[in-house]
Amino acid sequence: MDRHLLSITVAAALVAGIAPWTEAQGAVGGGGGRGAGMAASSAAARTSINQNIQVNHNVNVNRQVNIDIDTRPEHRPVARAAVAAAVVGTVAYTLPPACSEVLVSGVAYQNCGGTWYQPQFAGTQVTYVVVNAPQ
Amino acid sequence: MQANLMLKRTLLAAGMAGCALASPAQQVTPAVAPEATAALERMGAHLRTLKAFEVRAATTRDELLDSGQKVQFGGSVDLKVRRPNRLRADISSERKQRQLFYDGKTVTLYGPRVNYYAVVQAPATLGELAEMLGTKYGIETPLADLFLWGTDKARPGDIKGATYLGPEKVDGTPCDQYAFRQDGVDWQVWIQKGKAPLPRKLVITSTSEPSQLQYTSVLRWRSVSQLDNNRAFSFAPPPGARRIVMQTSDGKVEPVAKK
Numbered sequence: 001m002d003r004h005l006l007s008i009t010v011a012a013a014l015v016a017g018i019a020p021w022t023e024a025q026g027a028v029g030g031g032g033g034r035g036a037g038m039a040a041s042s043a044a045a046r047t048s049i050n051q052n053i054q055v056n057h058n059v060n061v062n063r064q065v066n067i068d069i070d071t072r073p074e075h076r077p078v079a080r081a082a083v084a085a086a087v088v089g090t091v092a093y094t095l096p097p098a099c100s101e102v103l104v105s106g107v108a109y110q111n112c113g114g115t116w117y118q119p120q121f122a123g124t125q126v127t128y129v130v131v132n133a134p135q
Numbered sequence: 136m137q138a139n140l141m142l143k144r145t146l147l148a149a150g151m152a153g154c155a156l157a158s159p160a161q162q163v164t165p166a167v168a169p170e171a172t173a174a175l176e177r178m179g180a181h182l183r184t185l186k187a188f189e190v191r192a193a194t195t196r197d198e199l200l201d202s203g204q205k206v207q208f209g210g211s212v213d214l215k216v217r218r219p220n221r222l223r224a225d226i227s228s229e230r231k232q233r234q235l236f237y238d239g240k241t242v243t244l245y246g247p248r249v250n251y252y253a254v255v256q257a258p259a260t261l262g263e264l265a266e267m268l269g270t271k272y273g274i275e276t277p278l279a280d281l282f283l284w285g286t287d288k289a290r291p292g293d294i295k296g297a298t299y300l301g302p303e304k305v306d307g308t309p310c311d312q313y314a315f316r317q318d319g320v321d322w323q324v325w326i327q328k329g330k331a332p333l334p335r336k337l338v339i340t341s342t343s344e345p346s347q348l349q350y351t352s353v354l355r356w357r358s359v360s361q362l363d364n365n366r367a368f369s370f371a372p373p374p375g376a377r378r379i380v381m382q383t384s385d386g387k388v389e390p391v392a393k394k
Contacts, residue, residue, distance in 0.1 A: 048196060048197070048198045048199075048348065049196060049197055049198075049339065049341050049348035049349065049350045050275065050320075050339070050341070050350070051194075051196070051275050051277055051278075051339070051350045052265070052269075052275060052276070052277075052278070052279045052280050052283075052339075053280050053317070053320060053322050053339060054265075054279065054280050054283040054284070054288060054289055101377065103377070106378055107377075107378050107379055107380055108251070108377035108378065108379050118379070118380065118388070119251060119377075119379040119380075120253075120379055120380050120381065120382050120388060121244055121251070121253045121272075121274075121379065121380070121381045121382060122273070122382045122386075123272070123273040123274055123382075124226075124231070124233045124244065124246075124274055126246060126249055126251060126379075127382075129388075
């Protein structure tokens, strides 16, 4: 539980100021492929219930960070937070603009001006984690 | 002497009154009503006879905002299961879609809208799969109870309270409503009356935090004629889909193994 609480604190701090909620499909509004932002800033961290009785039923409440919305690089709004000199291990829910997708050993990375992000499923949520340049 | 007798009588009357009071208390439904646990066992036994099934669920899920306000989100789950080791789940809401494919060897998580997928090794059975996805990857297998009931993964021994609440229709179908209590969770199930005691509705209430978050699902059972072949359970990446990695619950990423 402590781990969950910690991750919430950290992630909420990261999320603050970065991401309005966005629909992934950029068709909304037709604004050059960037999704129309839907502000839900108060909901940066949420507690949600376990959906099963028999599985993990001693941990009935999952704490998870949400921006629980699909985003894909080409449809993202511009992140408002500075991304320069992002530290390896930093978790982002959106990418900075102008990234290029690179496949290394069959998995996707994003090169954003020299900073490498690795998209990952954290639970079922896609996050972008700053990594060292893939070999 | 007389006084003594009166005292005795008074005590006797008090004792009888006490008995009279105690008697209805003893008739109060016990904490675990055998008829309720028996109904659960019947349902589990029936579910176990289903070698394959498909169920579509309309779901609601409570979440607690940081402000302390409780809100509810809707969604749907389309679950296809073939015992012992095939599963396909399509989990949809307006905000997010995910698909799970379990072919007995690997499990794939796919996000159609983001067009990302991840593949990891999977254990040999459905029960182990649900366990692994939950503990190792923090992924809930939706409606896993449906294939765990009636197996040794179910935990009827944990039930601390069981009550029959009477008949109630779900989607127009006559059902019996039962309420159960376990550590940290109260839950209710509406079991279809008749020869096929299927669960038709589930309400899961967390009691481990004060806001008592709930998850509900109303279940519609489908015929399973198309589940004989393996197509529904195997994932073929659509054009433009990119493979990504899956974090383990500790936030780490395992090296990607070739599929």
